[in-house]
Amino acid sequence: MFRLAHISDIHLGPLPAVTYRELASKRAVGYVNWQRNRRRYLHDGVIDAIVSDLKAKNPDHLAVTGDLVNLALDGEIELAKLWLEMVGKPEDVSVVPGNHDAYVPGAFDKICRAWGPWMAGDGQNAPVDRHGFPYLRVRGQVALIGVSSARATAPFMANGFFREEQAHRLGSMLDDAGKRGLCRVVMIHHPPVRSAVAQHKRLFGIRRFQKIIACHGAELVLHGHSHEPSLFWIGKRGSTRVPVVGVAAAGQAPGGSKPAAQYNLIDISGEAGAWDIRLSRHGLTGAAMPPSEIMALDLTNAHETVGR
Template sequence: MFRLAHFSDIHLGPLPAISYRELASKRITGYINWKRNRRLNLDHGVIDRITDDMLAADPDHIALTGDLVNLALDKEIERAALWLEDLGPADAVSVVPGNHDAYVPGALARACRAWKPYMTGDGGEASRVGFPYLRVRGQVAIIGVSSARATAPFMASGHFSASQAKRLAAILDATGRDGLFRVVMIHHPPVRGATHTAKRLYGIGRFQKLIRRHGAELVLHGHTHKPTVHRIAGSEGTSVPVVGVSAAGQAHGGAKPAAHYNLFDIDGGSGQWRIRFSRRGITDGNGTVGEVSGALLTDEAQAG
């Protein structure tokens, strides 16, 4: 059995000191939002409790689907790199960036440089950051896709490009031939209607068409701050679960569901995979962490 933990949308805080020059951009709207809303709803003690419980579950690997920071300030990016080092070794933690990590032009490149050990594939890719990347751990292929890009004020959309699609298709084919359980990580949900237009993923049709042709066993995303399970068509009549997660620092009693992480126990083999899925997170106002829900995510076509 392989145990995979998934969480997202850390939004590490508090914000460092910020200059007027740094605010002379889209960051001004994000700064106002932080002051009015986000800093009140995010509890960084919650992140500690969530990660402590996650590590106690002894996962074989951890998947983090973006938004480590808030305004992509240089000091935030540096702090996030140190936080990742405390979380675990780079070969045991895989990261893809979110829209907040690419908040302004140039920020994504800086984040990728700072977090490179956690965002590069096995073998020859280790010297550079490139998406999609592939890591193979046991019978599981962990594939990191980037949907992050800088956007205009009041926008938080993502993009899945044709060039990434071509490379992802080749990775899915190769790992499928090897009989691996293929996990695709992406920040924005590749599902229509999962979020409103200003926050949507551009390229949903391209992504879904690719999965329908080349297959996958599981897709993980963040961005919405909601615990969701959708399904999209896979290859040969299968369906692929697309699983979202609450923000890892969300305090109890807010407008969005309280913080949690996803835990997947994967066993079986090619064509007969079994996935035990549970959500563990904050269950009360005292910050208690426990199981929120659990289910089997066996493919519907296999189950039938």
């Protein structure tokens, strides 16, 4: 059995000192939002509790589906690198970037230089760049494929993008992994399904992504961005359907408008054509409680949309 852990939307804080020059951009909006809202509910103590509990479950690998930082300040990017070093070795942790990681023009290149070892495919030299996505890593019987939907956007927008060039490479990787009899897990920040988030946060290229999955096949899709422990499906009833799994923000303290911090554990066993994939959600259920198991589900036989 292969045990894969999944967290997302870390939003490490507190913010480092910010200069007026750095705020002369979209960051001004994000800074105000942080001061008014996010800093009250996104806490390092919560993240530490989640990671500590996660590590106690002894997963074989950890998938981090984006938004490690808030405004993509240089200090935040370096802090996130130190955090990744604490969480696990690059060969044991796979990261895909989120919209906050590419918050302003130029930020994406900086995170690639800083976090490259955690975003590089097998045999790929770090640092990577946006042309290095998707990347492919094989761990045991599992193929981990990291897709980037991150791109700098205008103020008040948090959209993601999945373009044709990346779609072509993803299809080739899925075909190759399928021929090798691997369980294919695709990681992306923005949910590749409709109605999962508001219009100003949605992924452009949902139809393209779903078409690639339908044509080339996959066993599981993991995402973040929505801050919701959700479950959707790609594919029509009566045919092979691919589960699309979201997770609550890893730094979310209880008491906010979103569910408190959680992580997913995905246990994968079986073989090509007969994979058994089981999902369990673990997280905070009260202000003073340690993380605990919230629910468990057999994804091989479940076919209903599950929200909060």
